[in-house]
Amino acid sequence: xxxxxxxxFKNQKSQGTIQSPxxxxxxxIFSILVSDxxxxxxxxxxxxLTVWGELLVDSILILIILSPILYSFAFRPxxxxxxxxxxxxxxxxLEKDNFRHSLDDSPLGVRIAxxxxxxxxxxxxxxxxxxxxxxxxxxxxxLKNRYTPESYVQAQKRKRQREHGDLSAxxxxxxxxxxxxxxxxxxxxxxxxxxxxxxQFQVIxxxxxxxxxxxEEIIKSKKLVEDLHKHLTEIRENERALISREIHDQIGQSLxxxxxxxxxxxxxxxxxxxxxxxLDNMIELISNTIKDVQRISxxxxxxxxxxxxLAAAIEWYSGEFEERTGIKCRLRLxxxxxxxxxxxxxxxxxxxxALTNVIRHANASIVNIKLHQSKQGSTxxxxxxxxxxxxxxxxxxxxxxxxxxxxxxxxxxxxxxxxSGIGQGTKLTIFIPSK
Ligand SMILES: Nc1ncnc2c1ncn2[C@@H]1O[C@H](COP(=O)(O)OP(=O)(O)OP(=O)(O)O)[C@@H](O)[C@H]1O
Ligand SMILES: [Mg+2]
Numbered sequence: 001x002x003x004x005x006x007x008x009f010k011n012q013k014s015q016g017t018i019q020s021p022x023x024x025x026x027x028x029i030f031s032i033l034v035s036d037x038x039x040x041x042x043x044x045x046x047x048x049l050t051v052w053g054e055l056l057v058d059s060i061l062i063l064i065i066l067s068p069i070l071y072s073f074a075f076r077p078x079x080x081x082x083x084x085x086x087x088x089x090x091x092x093x094l095e096k097d098n099f100r101h102s103l104d105d106s107p108l109g110v111r112i113a114x115x116x117x118x119x120x121x122x123x124x125x126x127x128x129x130x131x132x133x134x135x136x137x138x139x140x141x142x143l144k145n146r147y148t149p150e151s152y153v154q155a156q157k158r159k160r161q162r163e164h165g166d167l168s169a170x171x172x173x174x175x176x177x178x179x180x181x182x183x184x185x186x187x188x189x190x191x192x193x194x195x196x197x198x199x200q201f202q203v204i205x206x207x208x209x210x211x212x213x214x215x216e217e218i219i220k221s222k223k224l225v226e227d228l229h230k231h232l233t234e235i236r237e238n239e240r241a242l243i244s245r246e247i248h249d250q251i252g253q254s255l256x257x258x259x260x261x262x263x264x265x266x267x268x269x270x271x272x273x274x275x276x277x278x279l280d281n282m283i284e285l286i287s288n289t290i291k292d293v294q295r296i297s298x299x300x301x302x303x304x305x306x307x308x309x310l311a312a313a314i315e316w317y318s319g320e321f322e323e324r325t326g327i328k329c330r331l332r333l334x335x336x337x338x339x340x341x342x343x344x345x346x347x348x349x350x351x352x353x354a355l356t357n358v359i360r361h362a363n364a365s366i367v368n369i370k371l372h373q374s375k376q377g378s379t380x381x382x383x384x385x386x387x388x389x390x391x392x393x394x395x396x397x398x399x400x401x402x403x404x405x406x407x408x409x410x411x412x413x414x415x416x417x418x419x420s421g422i423g424q425g426t427k428l429t430i431f432i433p434s435k
Contacts, residue, residue, distance in 0.1 A: 031073075310347055416428065
């Protein structure tokens with residue numbers, strides 16, 4: 001938007017005036033000399049006069065000649081200059097007045113302070129931030145009572161910096177204590193200004209209490225969601241372990257006992273081919289069911305993970321995966337012992353989710369799985385040669401599987417890095433630090 005501005009005062013160079021006093025002096029001396037010469041010539045043409053008469057004529061004539069010269073070169077410019085200066089002063093006063101009015105009416109809090117931090121001026125908005133009725137009230141309330149203890153310590157630090165000539169702190173946040181005890185948060189911008197001709201500091205404050213509270217709420221609810229996710233994961237893992245044990249111990253053992261009993265029955269069915277065939281089928285069905293039960297139980301909570309460690313569990317799981325899907329798994333596993341069972345479980349669950357994604361989305365024929373353990377931590381990489389994905393698109397669509405995976409890794413202090421592109425396969429790199 002174009003603003004129309006009105007010129008209140010324009011400082012023009014006075015026309016026809018002699019600005020320099022030296023030049024003015026030269027003009028006056030020159031005028032006196034010339035007029036004196038003219039008068040002297042004029043007197044020569046007059047009949048002889050007495051000394052007093054000559055002096056009188058001389059003075060009158062010089063005055064007559066000099067008066068207009070002095071008026072136009074000295075008196076007129078001088079009065080013009082005085083007028084101009086007066087107008088300039090008036091304009092400056094008006095400007096200062098306008099500036100102060102604009103500060104008074106500003107929706108931002110404004111304070112003018114000395115280098116020591118004493119307040120010279122405060123607008124209404126700033127007084128309202130504090131809940132004070134007057135500038136005097138603000139001035140007589142010590143800083144210690146106006147700021148929270150943390151903000152007071154910071155303010156003292158900035159004051160020391162200023163006193164040592166360091167004016168680098170120009171933008172910061174403070175927390176103030178209002179007259180009624182309420183705490184408010186202000187964003188502050190400070191800069192040096194001239195105030196009544198002296199260098200002072202202009203402090204502009206914006207009330208960000210609402211924003212701060214919203215930020216705190218977001219942080220709180222984020223923490224709540226994280227805690228909830230952690231809690232649910234723990235519950236799910238515990239339940240999985242329990243169900244896995246129940247299936248394995250109860251159903252698995254019952255089925256094994258049933259299989260033994262069926263084997264025992266061979267003795268009594270004799271040579272009846274129909275009965276033998278039925279028995280064969282029953283035993284085969286039970287054997288397959290025992291295998292299914294073992295697989296389901298291991299999927300729920302692989303005992304191998306706790307008994308033989310991460311590398312063995314990865315080997316077992318990828319073997320099963322290969323058998324089930326026909327997708328080749330190439331392993332490079334560093335099987336030095338990696339003690340933390342919680343972290344091992346995270347790695348294992350991430351592998352399960354990643355391989356499930358490979359079956360569901362990748363259309364891959366090979367998966368490379370690498371486990372590297374070092375002093376700093378462990379790194380698991382799972383790379384398929386499938387169709388890949390447009391990572392930004394996937395991330396913007398709130399992918400719950402990947403979000404859950406990332407969150408699980410984050411809970412043990414680890415990181416997940418995904419690299420993928422259309423036609424380039426997908427690579428997941430998971431790093432979990434040792435401590
Ligand atoms: N290995 C992969 N190759 C190609 N695309 C993949 C791969 N892994 C994930 N994706 C893409 O990323 C998306 C998100 O994966 P994510 O695991 O979060 O969700 P999902 O597998 O679709 O569902 P779920 O929540 O059951 O896991 C998938 O829908 C798929 O488009
Ligand atoms: Mg998934």
